[in-house]
Amino acid sequence: MDPKFEETMNKVTGASQACTAWSTTGEVDEIIDQALEWSVKHSESYRVLVWRESVGFEEYGVYVETGNGMERVDTLPANAAGFTTKPIPGAVFGPDDDFPGAAVPFAIEFITNYNVKEEKRNALFILRDWHRYIDANADHVDRQLALFEKLQQGSKKHVIAIGQPEWTDENIPVELSPYMYRENLDLPNKAERLMIADHWQASVREQVAARYPKVLEHDRRHMEMVADATGGLTRKQTTDVIVMSISACREINIDFILNEKKKLVEQAGYIIDKPTNGFEVIGGLAPLKVWVSMMRNRFTKEAIDYGFDAYPSGLLLAGVPGCGKSAIAKAMANEWGMNMITVQAENLKGSLVGESEKKVGTLLRTARAAAPVILFVDEAEKLLGKSDGVHDGGAHDAVLGQFLSFMQEDDSGVFFVFTANNMDKFAPELVDRFEGRFFVDLPSGEEREEILGIHLNKRKQDGASFDMEELVLKTRDFSGRNIEQGILMAMTRSFSESRPLTQDDLVSTFEGIIPTSKTKKAEIETMRTFVENGMMTCANTNSSDSDDDDEGGRLVSFA
Numbered sequence: 001m002d003p004k005f006e007e008t009m010n011k012v013t014g015a016s017q018a019c020t021a022w023s024t025t026g027e028v029d030e031i032i033d034q035a036l037e038w039s040v041k042h043s044e045s046y047r048v049l050v051w052r053e054s055v056g057f058e059e060y061g062v063y064v065e066t067g068n069g070m071e072r073v074d075t076l077p078a079n080a081a082g083f084t085t086k087p088i089p090g091a092v093f094g095p096d097d098d099f100p101g102a103a104v105p106f107a108i109e110f111i112t113n114y115n116v117k118e119e120k121r122n123a124l125f126i127l128r129d130w131h132r133y134i135d136a137n138a139d140h141v142d143r144q145l146a147l148f149e150k151l152q153q154g155s156k157k158h159v160i161a162i163g164q165p166e167w168t169d170e171n172i173p174v175e176l177s178p179y180m181y182r183e184n185l186d187l188p189n190k191a192e193r194l195m196i197a198d199h200w201q202a203s204v205r206e207q208v209a210a211r212y213p214k215v216l217e218h219d220r221r222h223m224e225m226v227a228d229a230t231g232g233l234t235r236k237q238t239t240d241v242i243v244m245s246i247s248a249c250r251e252i253n254i255d256f257i258l259n260e261k262k263k264l265v266e267q268a269g270y271i272i273d274k275p276t277n278g279f280e281v282i283g284g285l286a287p288l289k290v291w292v293s294m295m296r297n298r299f300t301k302e303a304i305d306y307g308f309d310a311y312p313s314g315l316l317l318a319g320v321p322g323c324g325k326s327a328i329a330k331a332m333a334n335e336w337g338m339n340m341i342t343v344q345a346e347n348l349k350g351s352l353v354g355e356s357e358k359k360v361g362t363l364l365r366t367a368r369a370a371a372p373v374i375l376f377v378d379e380a381e382k383l384l385g386k387s388d389g390v391h392d393g394g395a396h397d398a399v400l401g402q403f404l405s406f407m408q409e410d411d412s413g414v415f416f417v418f419t420a421n422n423m424d425k426f427a428p429e430l431v432d433r434f435e436g437r438f439f440v441d442l443p444s445g446e447e448r449e450e451i452l453g454i455h456l457n458k459r460k461q462d463g464a465s466f467d468m469e470e471l472v473l474k475t476r477d478f479s480g481r482n483i484e485q486g487i488l489m490a491m492t493r494s495f496s497e498s499r500p501l502t503q504d505d506l507v508s509t510f511e512g513i514i515p516t517s518k519t520k521k522a523e524i525e526t527m528r529t530f531v532e533n534g535m536m537t538c539a540n541t542n543s544s545d546s547d548d549d550d551e552g553g554r555l556v557s558f559a
Contacts, residue, residue, distance in 0.1 A: 001041070002192070005034045008183050012158070018148035018179040019159040023166040027234040028128055031162055031185055035124050036062050036085045044156075045074045046122040049093070052129070053103045056094025057110055058087050104133045108143045112150070114157060122156040131163035131171050141173045148179035166361050184361075187369030188235050194227040196238050197252065204246065214251035222252070229257045231339065231370030232272050237264055270343035270363065272370065275330035281458075282324065282331055283450035288438050288539040295436070296336050299372055299413060311372070312435050313407045314416030318423050318527050318536055319440035320520040322481030325419040328440070329376045332417065340374040341367055345383035348399075356383075357398045364406050364414075372413030380418035385425025400427060407433045421523065423530055431535065438539035439531050442479055442517055442524065445472045447541075451480050455487050461501055470503070474510040477517030486510045 012020050022031050032050055039046040040062045049057045063070040063084045076083065095106035111125050135141065151157055163171065167182050188196070201223065204215045218226075230238045241264075245256045258273070265272045279289055297303060298312045315332070317325045333340035341363075348359045367375045377383065384400055407416065418434070420426065431437065443451060449472050453463040475483050490505040517524065530536040 001037045002034055002185065002188070004183070004186060005031075006038055006041075008181070009035075009038050012181050016152055016154040017158075017181050018151035019161055019176075019181065021161045021163060021167045021172065021180040021182045023163050023182070023184045027185075027236050028162055028164075030235050031160065032060060032126060033085050033235075034185070035126060035160060036060055037083075039124060040074065040076045040083075044122055046124045046158075047119070048124045048126065050087075050126045050128065051107050051110075053133075056092060056103070056106065057125070058093075059091035060085055061088045104140055105143065108140075108147055111157065111159065112147050116156045122158075124158055124160060126160045126162065128162050129164060130161040131167065134161070134176070135171065135173050141175055145175050145179075148176065152179060166358050168357070184365065187232065187365055188238060189369060190224075190227045190231065192235070193230045193233075193238050194223060196235065197223050197226045197230075197242055200239070200242050200246065201252070212246055212250050215246060218252055222254075225254055226252050226257065228339075229254050230261065231373065232265060232341070232366045233261060233369075237261075265341075265366070270341055270347065270366075272339055272341050272373075274339050275334045277331060278334040279331045281454065282327060283454060284443065284447045284541050285328070285440070285539050286541045287537065288328070288436075288440075291436055291438075292332055292335060299336070299415075310411060311413045312415060313410075314418065314434045315436040315438070316431065316434040316536075317417065317419045317438055317440060317539075318530065319419075319421070319539075320442075320479065320516055320524055320527070321421060322479035322516050323440040323442070324480050325440060326376075326378060329374065329417040329419070333374045333376075336374070338372055338374050338415075339370060340376055341370065342376045342378070345377055345379050345381070348377075348383050357402065360399050360402050364402065364410075367414045368410060368412045372415070374415050374417055376417045376419075378419050379421060381420050381422050381425040384418075384427070384430060385420075385422065400430065404429060404433065423527060423536070437536045439527055439536040440539045441528070442477060444540075445476070448472050448475050448478065448483065451483050452487075455484050459487065459491060461487075461491070466503055466506065471506055471510070474507055475515075477515040478510075478513070479516040482513055482515050486513050 008020065011017075024031055032048070036048050039048055048060045050060055051057050061072040062074075062076070063072050063086065064076065070084065072088065073083075093110060095102045097106075107125075107127065114123055114125075116122055133140065134144070148159075151159065161167075161180065166184070167180070169177070172180055172182075201215055201218060204212050209216055226242070230241060233241065241257045241260045242252055244260065245251070245253045249256050261272060279285075279292075282289075292315075295312050295315075298308060317328060319325050329342075330340065343363060348363065349356050363375075367373055384396070384403065403416075406414070416434070423431075449468050452466075452468060452471055452475070456463040456466065475486070478486070486509045487506065490509040491501050493509070494501045494505050527536075531538050
């Protein structure tokens, strides 16, 4: 059982709190399972009745395996190895009238009329998706207020109202708020996910060991890797991917789990993966690489023992498009051996009131469950940057507050990497949350030579066979992306003519490209001022190349 759920339910029922308003990311069944487990472990067991509009109330029970098959129990036997929760056949209570709008008044009336003494059982009433009905009209609110006032007098009945994904002040009427104790059902942490994995390994050992011998061979290190791989999933999703892996692969296969997890998480608008390339594919940026190396050590037990009281919270990368900010984030994840959650800022914005806050809340809960993890938000100013003259009903400030609070208070090991093309839009208090603030500038001649070699060799072209001095001159003021695109265009031309790539192909292609230094000139000059005033640190190695003397000695970039 989730310790938070158990602690909360013990607290609110002991204090005769009328209603616990649980927020969940969509796994309603998890709350039902948690409530049933809490009930059968409680000294005074509770009936659990689950309401949904299309059915009415349906009673759920706990079933354990006995010599006679699955049997329903009110309390768990001491020797019970596990249990299953499911509806009790025939135990359905719906309204007599089928007219529109009857379901909600029936639910409130049913709870009100439930007689604990006659039934000889306390009761938990779980109201699914209640956020849709709680404020339907004034009559609904008053009915609920009258009910909650009675329940708070110690009636041995308790309501669990489920909202998806989050209860807020906006969707709870002010009259009911004092009676509703709000909580989030967090995603399982690593310890819980490890328990789920261990449970299924033990189940295979006890029931079908001969069919899945590889499952029994998984050692402690492998099972901990399974727990890491399922980070960010719900309890049900964790169980599902493990069971699917056993069925499809005849083992608990890490790659299978990661692939299935990627599909599940993408449905929410972001990706969890583990990048395969590190800083070996990135040229230059020595100051940034040194900083990244030092920060990695802060995620160790030795750092806590040394005296650090928190993990580092983040890195803010500024630079024009094409400078490789996204590649840096991926390389960091690889260097640190961490998974990375990638999300586009625009995917977190919603058109409805409160939608952005809900999406961000879900993302942060996912990140906390998957920690230690790098949370990469590309072009973060599109979400957190204030736009002059735009009235959003306070959504921007609410979302900014979520990030500020999380970065200040969270201790799970979520490391934020934000990229920005426009630093002017960020609030100073957000910028201050990042230990690392680096500006990635355009590459100097020395760096361009390194980038040219990386991209040519990566594509089976011998960089040593080309006149690099000429190519460096032709790519002056290019970004890393400009250089990469130029090489691809030149190779496309030579390939279409069935001949090897030549120096002339590259030179003529580079001459036809308008470099980033011209298309983004104003943005580059603006961002360089942040280095000059001390807000940002230059991520580039200094250079004294003669062809870049007018560039102020800056140097950077990478593939």
